[in-house]
Amino acid sequence: MASTEKSHGLKNFAGVLISLASILLIFKLTETSVTWSVIQQANPELLVLAFLLHALFWLFWAVRLRLLFSFLNHRISLGYAFDTTLASMFLAAITPSSAGGEPVRVKMLVDKGATIGSASAVILAERLLDAIFFIAALAIFTFLSGFSTKFGLKVGMVFFVSLVIFIAFLYLGIKKPERTDAVVDKCYPALKKVLKEEKAERVCEYIKKELRLFSDALLQLANNSFSRIIAVILLTAAVWLSEFLVPSAVLMAFNQSPFVLYSITAQLIIVIVSLVPLTPGSSGIAEASMFYLYARFVTAHTVGVLVGVWRAFTYFSNLLVGFIITAKVLKTRYSN
Numbered sequence: 001m002a003s004t005e006k007s008h009g010l011k012n013f014a015g016v017l018i019s020l021a022s023i024l025l026i027f028k029l030t031e032t033s034v035t036w037s038v039i040q041q042a043n044p045e046l047l048v049l050a051f052l053l054h055a056l057f058w059l060f061w062a063v064r065l066r067l068l069f070s071f072l073n074h075r076i077s078l079g080y081a082f083d084t085t086l087a088s089m090f091l092a093a094i095t096p097s098s099a100g101g102e103p104v105r106v107k108m109l110v111d112k113g114a115t116i117g118s119a120s121a122v123i124l125a126e127r128l129l130d131a132i133f134f135i136a137a138l139a140i141f142t143f144l145s146g147f148s149t150k151f152g153l154k155v156g157m158v159f160f161v162s163l164v165i166f167i168a169f170l171y172l173g174i175k176k177p178e179r180t181d182a183v184v185d186k187c188y189p190a191l192k193k194v195l196k197e198e199k200a201e202r203v204c205e206y207i208k209k210e211l212r213l214f215s216d217a218l219l220q221l222a223n224n225s226f227s228r229i230i231a232v233i234l235l236t237a238a239v240w241l242s243e244f245l246v247p248s249a250v251l252m253a254f255n256q257s258p259f260v261l262y263s264i265t266a267q268l269i270i271v272i273v274s275l276v277p278l279t280p281g282s283s284g285i286a287e288a289s290m291f292y293l294y295a296r297f298v299t300a301h302t303v304g305v306l307v308g309v310w311r312a313f314t315y316f317s318n319l320l321v322g323f324i325i326t327a328k329v330l331k332t333r334y335s336n
Contacts, residue, residue, distance in 0.1 A: 046253035090322025117213030145261035
């Protein structure tokens with residue numbers, strides 16, 4: 001029993017171990033002696049600025065979540081939206097492709113009166129907004145910066161094609177809901193093998209109902225006023241640009257040029273690559289991608305410390321603060 005718990009704990013912190021190992025490897029591959037000299041000359045005020053930019057990422061995400069939820073005539077406080085955001089980021093940090101964050105946000109929105117279908121629609125709307133922003137911003141910043149790699153272009157193209165296919169299937173599902181009902185009906189024989197016939201029927205009907213509520217909620221979100229849609233698009237830009245400016249602030253803290261355009265372009269490529277569901281919190285993938293891209297325009301003795309500090313602010317802080325908020329949520333809301 002103890003060995004099972006220990007194994008489970010190691011799995012939960014696999015992302016931390018992989019991330020630390022990746023950072024140590026990057027340090028070994030760079031000019032370590034010069035790197036320590038760079039660290040000693042760090043500007044603490046600019047490091048604080050870098051962390052505050054990441055904190056703005058949390059705040060803007062919470063504001064966007066609250067706004068999207070209000071589109072469905074539901075209300076949550078900014079504090080609750082902030083708790084939901086941080087709790088989901090903790091689970092995202094320990095699951096591949098950050099997949100654990102979405103169920104947490106759905107659960108916490110359901111606790112505030114939403115159905116599973118409508119809460120799922122809000123979370124899907126978040127992801128679609130993010131994906132559309134990534135594609136549009138990657139094209140814009142690649143053009144503005146002139147910084148492109150075959151790797152980045154291939155990643156962007158694969159992501160764009162995948163997004164178009166997903167939106168096409170989503171559109172067909174909303175336009176012809178009877179198709180989704182037919183898919184659920186096909187699952188009925190399999191459900192009967194593990195559940196009693198009456199219960200299997202109830203489960204199928206429940207899934208159909210939630211899928212209809214999901215479709216209705218998506219249509220309701222899309223049919224909002226132009227000003228509301230623009231507001232949520234601007235919030236999405238604010239969410240990610242605040243996060244993408246963190247490396248530039250870190251570079252300035254170590255007396256380096258911020259390379260704002262290059263850095264944002266590289267961050268867009270990294271965030272798309274990090275969606276690949278291979279490791280918890282994309283650990284190893286994020287560090288390797290950042291090292292590969294930033295080594296093209298940042299000095300060798302700086303790139304190692306940049307990756308380490310950037311990961312500390314954008315990943316390890318999510319784990320720490322997210323864990324605290326998750327413990328608070330569990331204690332105050334679900335202890336009964």
